[in-house]
Structure formats: structure tokens, C-alpha cells
Amino acid sequence: MSVENGKNVLVVYYSHDESTKSIAESIAGETNADLLELKPVEKSGGRKVKYIWEGESVSMDPVPDLEPFLLDPDSYDLIFIGSPVWAMSYAPPVESFIRKTKLSNKNIALFCTHEGLMGIVFQELMSKLSENKIVGAIDFYDPIGSGVKYAANASANWARQVLKSLS
Numbered sequence: 001m002s003v004e005n006g007k008n009v010l011v012v013y014y015s016h017d018e019s020t021k022s023i024a025e026s027i028a029g030e031t032n033a034d035l036l037e038l039k040p041v042e043k044s045g046g047r048k049v050k051y052i053w054e055g056e057s058v059s060m061d062p063v064p065d066l067e068p069f070l071l072d073p074d075s076y077d078l079i080f081i082g083s084p085v086w087a088m089s090y091a092p093p094v095e096s097f098i099r100k101t102k103l104s105n106k107n108i109a110l111f112c113t114h115e116g117l118m119g120i121v122f123q124e125l126m127s128k129l130s131e132n133k134i135v136g137a138i139d140f141y142d143p144i145g146s147g148v149k150y151a152a153n154a155s156a157n158w159a160r161q162v163l164k165s166l167s
């Protein structure tokens, strides 16, 4: 674990098609953070919901089991949490993360990627994480389609500001 600006920083994210991953990596690079990718465990049978977006459909348990974490999210001072928007909300693995970790008294910054229909993703996340201090929230419209470099710079600048605001 490394310390940046006096804070241990973690970037947690789920990504199905790499967009959110690209943002997570630029935030982590900028803030010298550890990265935790949320990976749902594929189970046969079980509860499944079909999430559909423009011809793409993904079947997933709304609260999927996750692969074990190799680090302890509770030991970080600042946690960036990122998700693609699915069905106007955040993706199921992020719900699993929230339930599993039951975070409180953390500085949390939220980011999401989407294709124009964000819904109330941040309001929902803020309400689920209400025992924490939300120190920032930013969304990116189709970061890969609209220019990876632009999104990487914008997310890095934002992450730097968030970190600076805590010192």
C-alpha cells in the first residue's frame, strides 16, 4: 500500500467492456492508488437478471458473489468507486461490494461511465454509502468512443483535485 498526500488510496471498479477500467487505471496512476477490480464469480443456475442495452444483453445475479479480494478496502482513507451505468443505475458487482464491505467513515469519490442515460446512479450510490463522506462524483460519456486520451486526462485531473481537497 502506498501513501499519496498523506492518504492511502484505493480505486475499486467493475468493468464489463473496459471503459470504466480505463478510467480506473488513470485515476490509480495519478493518485498512486491500489486497484481492486470487482470480478463476479460465474455460477451455474442461481438467480439471474437480464440487463439489456442497445442489442447487448448480460445475464447476472443482481448481487453476484465476487472473487475474493487480495486487499482490505477498510484499510484505505480514500476510496474511488467506479461503475458502468446499467439500466440507469450501477452494475451488480458494485452492489455486492457495498454489501460485503459495509464501509463507514471513509472518504469516497464516485465515477461512472455511460452512453447518455445516467439515471440516478450517483444519488443511489450516495444513499447506499450514506455513512461515508462523498468527496466527489464524476461521469464520463463513452470514454473509449469519445477519446481515451481526453478521458484519461480529465479523470486524472479530477482525481488530483479530490486528493488535494482532503489535505
Ligand SMILES: Cc1cc2nc3c(=O)[nH]c(=O)nc-3n(C[C@H](O)[C@H](O)[C@H](O)COP(=O)(O)O)c2cc1C
Pocket (backbone or CB within 6 Å): 014, 015, 016, 017, 018, 019, 020, 021, 051, 052, 053, 056, 057, 058, 083, 084, 085, 086, 087, 088, 089, 113, 114, 115, 116, 117, 118, 142, 143
Ligand atoms: C447490460 C448493459 C446495460 C447498460 N445500461 C445503460 C444505461 O442504462 N444507460 C447508459 O447510458 N448506458 C448503459 N450501458 C452502456 C454502458 O454504461 C457504457 O457502455 C459503459 O461505458 C460501459 O462501461 P464498461 O466498458 O466499463 O463496461 C449499458 C451497457 C450494458 C452492457
